[in-house]
Amino acid sequence: MRSRIAAALAILALVVTACGGGAAGGSKGTVNIAVNPWVGYEADAAVVSYLLENKLNYKVVKKDLKEEVSWQGFETGEVDAILENWGHDDLKKTYIDEKKVAVEVGPTGNNGVIGWYVPPWMVQKYPDITDWNNLNKYADLFKTSESGNLGQLLDGDPSYVTNDEALVTNLKLNFKVVYAGSEDALIAAFRQAEAQKTPLIGYFYEPQWFLAEVPLVQIKLPPYTPGCDADPKTIACDYPPYVLDKIVSAKFASSGGDAYKLIQKFSWTNDDQNLVAKYIVTDKLTDDQAAKKWVDANETKWKAWMP
Secondary structure (H helix, E strand, O other), X not given: OHHHHHHHHHHHHHHHHHOOOOOHHHOOOEEEEEEOOOHHHHHHHXXXXXXXXXXXXXXXXXXXXXXXXXXXXXXXXXXXXXXXXXXXXXXXXXXXXXXXXXXXXXXXXXXXXXXXXXXXXXXXXXXXXXXXXXXXXXXXXXXXXOOOOOEEEEEOOOOOOOOHHHHHHHOOOOEXXXXXXXXXXHHHHHHHHHHHOOOOOEEEEEOOHHHHOOOOEEOEOOOOOOOOOOOXXXXXXXXXXXEEXXXXXXXXXXXXXXXXXXXXXXOOOHHHHHHHHHHHHOOOOOHHHHHHHHHHHOHHHHHOXXX
């Protein structure tokens, strides 16, 4: 009799484990979130991951990936969600319309801006520098060892959305695009340029916590009109306004349960994102600490995202 009971208990244990009952803390499952290389996105991922793990009992795996690689993860099954997508109509066409492995799940609430910026001291000294028509007049100011006889236009991570090389060519500007390599390097360059009053013009964007520290001034490029950026080789206009959105795998959309519902409802402001990013960068908090600090102070906002 004892042997029969023991055998039955052993079988029951195997069944419970196979059904997920043996998972640590009774986790509902794993959510794979892509994290693209800028701190604003890191702030999104920090808060969403914190809520998934601490309020909904999921395990989250955050994967540091470039933008295009993140989309490839929908097809391979390695990525469930991208929390902050900047345009990418070409990728939407490939992975949503044609391959049907991904779906759009609404805006993040953030309004995105991409453009060219200079530090405030330059505008004070050269008031007309904010008009692109005057940039060639000042090109010599921006020469570096990397740009040679041309002015340097400093970009960030080469994987970011950028039209800058085409813009320099098509607007006939005496500049060369040079890549800083990362968001951190781009911020460090602008911070130093303002502190030391050295010339710098570069790619930058909003939402971005750093603009509260150094209020960079945007250059006025030829106005954006729908379709002016249709051909990447002939672009001669400003970047479009971006309504940032979320993309998830088609499989996750159909089987992600409460995790999918939370990501679908997640929506906050540029100020919210900038604050969490500041906690991470300036206050040196971990992602979890930064998320907890924001969550504790914004219960009404995040409870509206709950399934």
